[in-house]
Structure formats: structure tokens, C-alpha cells
Amino acid sequence: MTATNPTPVLEVRNLSVSYAGNRALSVDHFQLAEGELAGIVGANGAGKSTFASALLGWSRGAPKVTGEILLDGQPITALETPERVRRGMLLIPESDLVFATMTVSENLAHAASPANAGGRRLYSTDEIYDLFPNLAERRNHLGGQLSGGERQMLGIARALRLAPRVLMLDEPSIGLAPKLVSVVLQTVRTLVDEGLTVLLVEQNVKAAIRAVDRLILLERGRILAEGPVDEMKEDPRVADAYLGASA
Ligand code: ATP
Numbered sequence: 001m002t003a004t005n006p007t008p009v010l011e012v013r014n015l016s017v018s019y020a021g022n023r024a025l026s027v028d029h030f031q032l033a034e035g036e037l038a039g040i041v042g043a044n045g046a047g048k049s050t051f052a053s054a055l056l057g058w059s060r061g062a063p064k065v066t067g068e069i070l071l072d073g074q075p076i077t078a079l080e081t082p083e084r085v086r087r088g089m090l091l092i093p094e095s096d097l098v099f100a101t102m103t104v105s106e107n108l109a110h111a112a113s114p115a116n117a118g119g120r121r122l123y124s125t126d127e128i129y130d131l132f133p134n135l136a137e138r139r140n141h142l143g144g145q146l147s148g149g150e151r152q153m154l155g156i157a158r159a160l161r162l163a164p165r166v167l168m169l170d171e172p173s174i175g176l177a178p179k180l181v182s183v184v185l186q187t188v189r190t191l192v193d194e195g196l197t198v199l200l201v202e203q204n205v206k207a208a209i210r211a212v213d214r215l216i217l218l219e220r221g222r223i224l225a226e227g228p229v230d231e232m233k234e235d236p237r238v239a240d241a242y243l244g245a246s247a
Contacts, residue, residue, distance in 0.1 A: 007073045009034050009197045010055070010166050015067035017047075017054050017221075024063065025050045025221040032166065032199060037192040039200045039212035039229070043241055047221040048201040049094070052168045055199075056091045057081045071165065088120050088165025094174055097155030100144030104135050107143055107154055111161035120163040121195070128157045131187065149180035153187065166197050173204040185211040205242035209233050217241055 008031035017025040025047040032038055040048050053059050055069060058081045069077045076084055098107050105125070113122045129136035132153045138146065146154060152172050159167055169188065173181040181204065189211050192198050202208040209215065215232040217225045225237055232238050 006034065008032055008070075009036075009072060010199075011068075011070040011073075012055070013068040013070075015051075015054060015069065016065070017050050018064045019061050023221060025054065027051065027067075027223055030216070030223070032197055034197055035192060035195050036214065037189065037198045037200065037212045038214045038216060039202055039208040040216045040218055041202050041205045041208050041238070041241060042218035042224075044203065046218040048203070048218055049170055050221070051218070052091055052170050052199065052201050055166075055168065056089055057084055058091070085162065086114065087118070088163060089168070090159045090162055090164040090166070091168040091170060092155045092159050092172070094171045097151050098143035098146070098158065100142065102143055103140050104143065104146070104154060105139045107158060108135075108161060111158040113161050114163055117163035118165075120165050122163050123157075123160040125161075128160060131160075131190070132157055147180075148175050149177075149184060152176065152180075152184050156184075156187065156191075160191075164196065166199060167191075168199045168201065170201045171203060172200070173202060173207050178207075181207045182210070205238060209238075 010032040012027055012030040015025065015027045016023065040051060042048055054065050057079065068075060071087055071089060076087065099110065102110065108125055108128060134150055135153055135157060138150065143154065172184050185207060188198055200208060200212060209229055212229050215226065215229045216223055217238055225232065225235055
């Protein structure tokens with residue numbers, strides 16, 4: 001039983017998020033398996049960022065959040081954001097990825113690996129420079145001097161230093177040229193193939209389709225459809241979302 005149905009790394013039940021009484025998100029059930037790359041896609045305002053933020057227990061506003069979030073079977077809903085981060089819930093936001101006035105190596109050193117990572121993989125600086133050769137070359141450059149793609153890579157690298165159990169990326173494609181979007185998502189794919197569990201939040205459905213294992217289509221705060229990417233990419237609703245997002 002456990003071999004075929006292991007505890008999901010992340011499980012969400014009856015999650016609801018409201019801002020000032022307006023329901024922004026309502027997810028009955030969602031789960032992420034170990035080593036899976038799942039992509040949440042949907043148009044502007046569908047609730048993608050609200051979902052990722054609720055998983056982290058963080059928000060720009062003051063939403064009312066109800067429901068249950070389990071990390072490795074342990075409820076984390078009542079925990080403050082810093083404790084969720086300590087347990088490996090890491091979100092790379094849309095912007096403010098790196099410290100502009102620190103060098104690449106200072107940015108990495110600032111994201112000090114936790115003393116107790118609870119068995120999660122710890123990435124050394126050398127391993128990170130192997131994964132991101134551009135960052136190795138630019139280790140003495142300031143964060144503010146990096147290109148958008150390099151900043152995105154440094155954001156991911158900083159998160160790796162914190163030993164993620166679930167790495168969440170919010171719109172990593174924003175502001176990047178298509179070629180760089182592919183490079184960033186291919187790097188994420190490599191990390192997943194090495195065992196990392198990733199939740200990708202993307203408005204760029206086309207880019208997400210190329211990278212993920214499973215696609216979740218969100219519309220007006222609800223999961224409209226989900227499934228293996230090879231099936232979902234044939235779903236006309238996904239095409240609609242893609243055309244809507246690119247219109
Ligand atoms: P985008 O790609 O534009 O960020 P999204 O799919 O991430 O879109 P959300 O930002 O999660 O969508 O927004 C979902 C809904 O929640 C929208 O109706 C939005 O107006 C509302 N919302 C999000 N954040 C807040 C907030 N801090 N205060 C009030 N309403 C909010």
C-alpha cells in the first residue's frame with residue numbers, strides 16, 4: 001500500500017481564501033507527490049499567487065484563510081510563515097528575488113543553510129555553481145547588475161541553500177525573453193529530475209506545458225481541470241487559457 005500510495009509531500013484540503021469577504025480561492029483537494037513538477041496555470045486574477053501565498057501562510061493583504069495544509073502528513077496550517085520556511089516550504093516570488101547591493105556570492109552566503117534540515121538535501125555553494133555556471137562566472141558581480149534570467153537563477157539558487165522540501169516559483173517567466181524562460185524552466189526540470197518537488201505558478205501556459213509533469217488549470221479561484229500534462233495540453237480549456245493569457 002505505502003509503496004504505491006506514499007504520503008504526498010504536500011496535501012491541501014478545503015482551502016479557502018477570502019479578501020474582505022470576497023472568495024479569491026476555493027480548492028477542495030490538491031496534492032503534490034515527491035519529485036513531481038506540477039504547474040498551476042490560469043489567466044490574470046485566477047488565484048494562482050493567492051494559492052502559493054496561502055500555502056506559505058503569507059499575504060500582501062489580510063485574507064481569511066480556512067482549510068488544511070499538510071506537509072509530509074503534518075498539519076502546517078496553524079504555523080507562521082517563518083516556521084513553514086524552516087520546514088522547507090519555499091516560495092520564490094515574482095520580484096525582489098535578490099539583494100541588489102550584494103554580490104552573487106554574498107547573496108548566496110546570506111541564504112545560510114539551516115543547521116537542521118530534517119534530512120532534506122543541502123546544496124553547497126560549489127554544487128550551486130555547478131548547476132548555475134553563469135552565477136559562478138558572475139560571483140563577484142552585484143545582484144543589481146545581473147540580467148533578469150540571472151536574477152531568476154540566483155533566486156532559485158538562494159532557495160536551494162535553504163533546503164527546500166517544496167519549492168514554489170511564482171511566475172518565473174515574467175519579464176524574461178522566451179529563450180531565457182526555457183533555460184530557467186529546464187534548470188528547474190533538472191532539479192526535479194534529481195528529486196526536488198516543485199510547484200510552478202505560471203501565466204505562460206505554453207512555457208509551463210514544456211516543463212511540468214502535471215497541469216492544474218485554475219479559473220476564478222477554482223480548479224477547473226487537472227491531469228498529466230500530455231492529456232491536459234489537448235484540453236480545449238487549456239488552449240483557451242493560453243490564448244486568453246496571451247491576448
Ligand atoms: P496574476 O497573474 O495577475 O498575479 P493570479 O492568478 O496570481 O493573477 P491573484 O493575484 O491570486 O491571481 O488574485 C486572485 C484574486 O484575489 C483577484 O480577484 C485579486 O483581485 C484578489 N486579490 C489578490 N490579492 C489581494 C489583496 N491583497 N487584497 C484584495 N484582493 C486581492
